[in-house]
Amino acid sequence: MCARTSLNEKRILTLSALLASGFAGGGLVLGLLVGSLVIMFDGVYSMVSLLLTLLSLAASRYMRKPSQGQFQYGKAMLEPVVIMIKGSVILSVVCYSLYSAVSALFTGGREVDASIATLFGIINVIGCSYAWWTIAKNSKRFSSGLIEAETKQWKMDTLLSVAVTAGFVCAWLLSISPWAQYEVYADPVMMLLMSFYFIKVPFDMIKGAARELLMMRPSKEICQLVGSEIAALDEQSPQNFKLAGVTKIGQELRVKVDIHSTSQQLDVKHLDRARRVLKDKLSKLSLDLNLTMNIAN
CATH class of the missing domain: 3.30.300.20 (K homology (KH) domain)
Incomplete structure (x- = not known):
């Protein structure tokens, strides 16, 4: 990897870490306050994204250092290892959220303040869209597996924020309709649907990294x-x-x-x-x- 690409990789990953830290803190605090599974999942996912981005930064920095004979065939293997770890952790978060959603459905649902949650969702959509667009644009200019994995993380976060916002708008409409008693099921149902959708992205990350680690045929x-x-x-x-x-x-x-x-x-x-x-x-x-x-x- 050339020095310019490495420098840009570090800059992009640092920007991603700073954005993820803001979304993680906001999501966790508001999720606990309003009691929403979906918002807490969004906050936990952002926190995991932050930790995984820091892992990517550490790996990127380490790969730029001389191997000093410890890596006889270079440090290229570290990149798919990091991507596999990221995919595995994200997959674990999605699976746990799926379990929480199913449990909530069988225990009477969860009551959520849809108005506050909708406002949070709109802010998240704008912020995550900006992060996804910025990192995706730089990924095309400076190709890197770590940056591509980061792009997938922010794509998931953006789609998650859109789904959260749309879901809470539907929950608010449901609360002023004749079926208001079913509003408590809106949050776990949204979490259930999103878990089934998002489970594919980390699975593809793990699959791609495993193929590289096993030295299988590329694309x-x-x-x-x-x-x-x-x-x-x-x-x-x-x-x-x-x-x-x-x-x-x-x-x-x-x-x-x-x-x-x-x-x-x-x-x-x-x-x-x-x-x-x-x-x-x-x-x-x-x-x-x-x-x-x-x-x-």
Whole structure:
């Protein structure tokens, strides 16, 4: 990862941590005051987001330091480890909230002051939308797995805030309708629906990180690009170049190429040129390329 990208990654993660701390404090305090499962979940989620963002900051800072021989193959593996931890913690929060919502439904619901909760929801929607938009915009300019994970966190928080606000508006309308007695079930029902929806995001984070840790094939787009560039190089070269393996770990792309030749000697200059051409072609992926060329029998 280049120095500029690392600096911007640190700046974006710091901004995310500051915003998350504000939303966490507000959500927890107001959630306890009005007795809302949804607002407390929003506050707890923001608090978890803050702690996970601090973890990302620590990992980002550590990965920029020299490995001093402890990490023989680099520190790229740390990024999917952090993402897996973040996904696991978020998944645990969602599952606990789902359990709380089901328990509330079977114990008579929860009475909530919808007017105060709606005002809090509107403020949250504006703040979370700004954070999501800012981090997503920077994620496109400075690609990083940690920033992408942060974007997903804020996307979840924004959608959660929208759902909270819409739900409390519905609860207020229900309170002035002939079915006012069912208002107490609005909060746990909202929490139940949101839990089922949000459970997919952390699951996808864990799945993606696990694939990288197990060195499984990366996305179809990456495989197609690497395969097509090596096939093009094979057509232009007297030697035969065959893709032996490709994996993506964090921001590092590891490509292994086998060289098959019928001649007794290989032109070193030609191989160096082929390596430079392949690195130049794969630079469009904006990943740190680790290219290995082996002479196969």
